[in-house]
Amino acid sequence: MNIRSLTRGDGVVIGAAVVLFIASFLDLAGIDCPAGLNCSSFDAPNAWDALGVLMSVFLAGIIGAVLVVVGRAMPSRKVVGLDLGQFGAAFCVFALWTAFWTTIDASDAGTGLILGLLATIVLAGGAVVTPLVPALKAPLMGAPRPQAVQSPYGGQPQPGQGYGYPGAQQQPYGAQPGQPQPYGAQPQPGQPDPAMAHAPQAQQAPQGGSAPAGDFTPFWFAVPVARPLYGEDGSPSPIAELAPGTWYLAVEQRGPGLIAQTQDGRRGVLQDTTGIQRG
Numbered sequence: 227m228n229i230r231s232l233t234r235g236d237g238v239v240i241g242a243a244v245v246l247f248i249a250s251f252l253d254l255a256g257i258d259c260p261a262g263l264n265c266s267s268f269d270a271p272n273a274w275d276a277l278g279v280l281m282s283v284f285l286a287g288i289i290g291a292v293l294v295v296v297g298r299a300m301p302s303r304k305v306v307g308l309d310l311g312q313f314g315a316a317f318c319v320f321a322l323w324t325a326f327w328t329t330i331d332a333s334d335a336g337t338g339l340i341l342g343l344l345a346t347i348v349l350a351g352g353a354v355v356t357p358l359v360p361a362l363k364a365p366l367m368g369a370p371r372p373q374a375v376q377s378p379y380g381g382q383p384q385p386g387q388g389y390g391y392p393g394a395q396q397q398p399y400g401a402q403p404g405q406p407q408p409y410g411a412q413p414q415p416g417q418p419d420p421a422m423a424h425a426p427q428a429q430q431a432p433q434g435g436s437a438p439a440g441d442f443t444p445f446w447f448a449v450p451v452a453r454p455l456y457g458e459d460g461s462p463s464p465i466a467e468l469a470p471g472t473w474y475l476a477v478e479q480r481g482p483g484l485i486a487q488t489q490d491g492r493r494g495v496l497q498d499t500t501g502i503q504r505g
Contacts, residue, residue, distance in 0.1 A: 232295065234364050240291060242291065242348040250342070251273075252336065253270035283321050284321075290315065444476060446504070447486075448473055455495065474489070476496075483496055
């Protein structure tokens, strides 16, 4: 599970689930104390004293939040053919539906029931609206600092070097000859390709003089945020997730995307190459 793949919307869902858990310990209904009686010794019931409300509102919402967060961090997991995120969103909407009608039906709704209703509104909204709102789709945690980026062979960038391949200067886009080359550029005659100079021997370009199709040269790259890797057969379900701070090998270009190879040998299509850093 990659925590860096969580979005701001997931943060909203997590916060609402925490509030919902706290609300389960508060009073579900107020006590109408008759005049002349001391009602201080009477305790109003909370959600843990009402199994139906507990399971259908509070625990259903919390379970839904967990499924939403896990589903977005592990997009390939499914339950009865549905993504975990979709399954969790359904739980959140069900919790909101039940909380609304339970509150309407209560003659004197207590703090726990009212707070639970507000929490389920935020919970269901975060679960359903996050994929549709760009502001909520932004990463919850920023990309790792350049010093934390690891090379394929475990080295660390030296002081003063940027978010490029360890041992080389940062690769700016649009570099001139003699400078680090931009994404997709080819080495000049007589100059070594910096992208392959430090690549592990097990993942070098094929031997025997054969080169990749066209004029593409394999290179190492890192992603600024978590990106899904899709199967080469065009399947809509991701087969892996590329995480920031890890180097991957681009072995082929396919349209606007790249055929990338993970460290465990899996290959797939990286459709979104925006902002990638070439090694």
